[in-house]
Amino acid sequence: MASSDVKVLGAGPSPYVNRVQIALNLKSVDYEFLEEKFGSKSELLLKSNPVHKKIPVMIHGGKPICESLIIVQYIDEVWTDGPSILPSDPYDRAMARFWAAYVDDKWWPTLRGLRSAEGEEAKAAALEQVKEGMVLLEDAFTKCGKGKDFFGGDTIGYLDIAFGSFLGWVRTTEKMADIKLIDEAKTPGLFGWAERFGSNAAVKDVIPETDKLVELVKMMAAKPKA
Amino acid sequence: MADEVVVLSAWPSMIGMRVKIALAEKGVKYEYKEEDLANKSPLLLKMNPVHKKIPVLIHNGKPVCESLIIVQYIDEVWKEKNPLLPSDPYERAQARFWADYVDKKIYDAGRKVWSTKGEEQEVAKKEFIDCLKVLEGALGDKPYFGGEKFGFVDVSLIPFYSWFYAYETSGNFSIEAECPKFVAWANRCMERESVSKSLPDPHRVYDFVSRQKKKLGIE
Numbered sequence: 096m097a098s099s100d101v102k103v104l105g106a107g108p109s110p111y112v113n114r115v116q117i118a119l120n121l122k123s124v125d126y127e128f129l130e131e132k133f134g135s136k137s138e139l140l141l142k143s144n145p146v147h148k149k150i151p152v153m154i155h156g157g158k159p160i161c162e163s164l165i166i167v168q169y170i171d172e173v174w175t176d177g178p179s180i181l182p183s184d185p186y187d188r189a190m191a192r193f194w195a196a197y198v199d200d201k202w203w204p205t206l207r208g209l210r211s212a213e214g215e216e217a218k219a220a221a222l223e224q225v226k227e228g229m230v231l232l233e234d235a236f237t238k239c240g241k242g243k244d245f246f247g248g249d250t251i252g253y254l255d256i257a258f259g260s261f262l263g264w265v266r267t268t269e270k271m272a273d274i275k276l277i278d279e280a281k282t283p284g285l286f287g288w289a290e291r292f293g294s295n296a297a298v299k300d301v302i303p304e305t306d307k308l309v310e311l312v313k314m315m316a317a318k319p320k321a
Numbered sequence: 322m323a324d325e326v327v328v329l330s331a332w333p334s335m336i337g338m339r340v341k342i343a344l345a346e347k348g349v350k351y352e353y354k355e356e357d358l359a360n361k362s363p364l365l366l367k368m369n370p371v372h373k374k375i376p377v378l379i380h381n382g383k384p385v386c387e388s389l390i391i392v393q394y395i396d397e398v399w400k401e402k403n404p405l406l407p408s409d410p411y412e413r414a415q416a417r418f419w420a421d422y423v424d425k426k427i428y429d430a431g432r433k434v435w436s437t438k439g440e441e442q443e444v445a446k447k448e449f450i451d452c453l454k455v456l457e458g459a460l461g462d463k464p465y466f467g468g469e470k471f472g473f474v475d476v477s478l479i480p481f482y483s484w485f486y487a488y489e490t491s492g493n494f495s496i497e498a499e500c501p502k503f504v505a506w507a508n509r510c511m512e513r514e515s516v517s518k519s520l521p522d523p524h525r526v527y528d529f530v531s532r533q534k535k536k537l538g539i540e
Contacts, residue, residue, distance in 0.1 A: 192387070192393070
């Protein structure tokens with residue numbers, strides 16, 4: 096576990112930041128976490144990510160890398176003596192990338208849509224969309240995981256990180272809306288996976304506790320609009 | 322055993338062109354199937370049930386979807402010839418970052434240029450040029466985004482050049498006047514056979530855009 100000059104600019108509740116932390120933990124890489132204050136952007140962030148001005152940013156040996164999944168791939172390619180994050184077969188890699196992109200581009204917006212839906216009809220429609228996505232992801236789990244513990248097989252991989260980083264927010268939505276999104280009967284694969292992923296040593300101290308996220312949501316809703 | 326490679330795409334799609342360029346760079350023979358997006362084939366719906374979109378690469382019967390994922394797949398399978406991603410992890414991260422930037426910004430910015438009028442179009446033109454200037458900054462003095470060699474970012478971006486004539490004519494402006502470095506880079510890429518053979522004639526694209534505008538009731 097060599098000390099490496101690694102800094103992560105982020106904020107605890109961000110699933111995108113959590114992805115980077117989980118990947119670094121999997122590789123047993125020490126890093127300095129620089130917390131960005133909510134509502135303001137540090138000079139270092141603006142200098143390191145002038146194009147998007149967003150977290151997470153990882154700074155390695157003074158050089159910034161941006162975009163969470165790009166950072167995860169970078170971590171996998173630099174620290175090669177830890178467990179592999181991306182599969183070795185090109186087709187499996189394409190599948191992992193495809194589903195990670197699906198999570199970001201299609202599934203996460205449906206979860207956000209559910210949280211912001213107003214009125215019974217809108218809520219029901221939004222919930223239906225999220226559930227459809229969960230069925231697709233259950234199918235992806237079967238195909239990618241091939242009967243093993245994780246999407247990545249025996250060990251946590253790229254798609255586990257991409258999707259699993261949202262587990263805190265999935266649980267938060269379940270609690271606040273009093274619904275089940277990862278259902279033991281309907282999505283048994285994901286149900287078991289969520290337990291294993293959440294309790295894994297590389298993950299458990301990274302994903303914020305549901306109660307803390309619920310508090311955060313309530314606090315943000317209560318804030319007077321500037 | 323010979324590889325069986327099929328590409329499902331639509332000729333005006335800049336996103337589909339990326340796949341054609343990548344396969345040409347690797348010297349891979351493939352069967353091209355043109356999709357009518359108003360009437361998607363059963364094969365497309367079967368191979369990409371999640372998004373129902375082109376392009377799709379079908380390699381020995383197995384589908385790969387999403388253009389940049391397809392290009393990386395092509396680069397990893399046919400890895401001996403013309404590598405598209407650099408070997409250094411930091412350079413690779415930079416390449417992925419800029420290809421992602423192209424995906425996030427250029428398609429929508431370009432679309433707004435041809436599909437709007439008046440004040441909205443002026444705003445769209447400015448946004449589009451601003452994005453090209455950011456890319457010019459990333460290019461710097463290098464011949465290609467990847468440095469000395471034509472690579473991943475070049476593949477992801479050059480297809481949009483076939484739409485420039487349509488953008489310029491719709492918006493009544495010259496992209497070359499605003500971004501000469503960008504156009505110089507584009508012309509350099511066009512000298513590669515893999516690119517010139519994969520991009521449609523800009524006038525044909527312009528005719529296509531004119532028909533789209535009529536359908537959308539613009540102009």
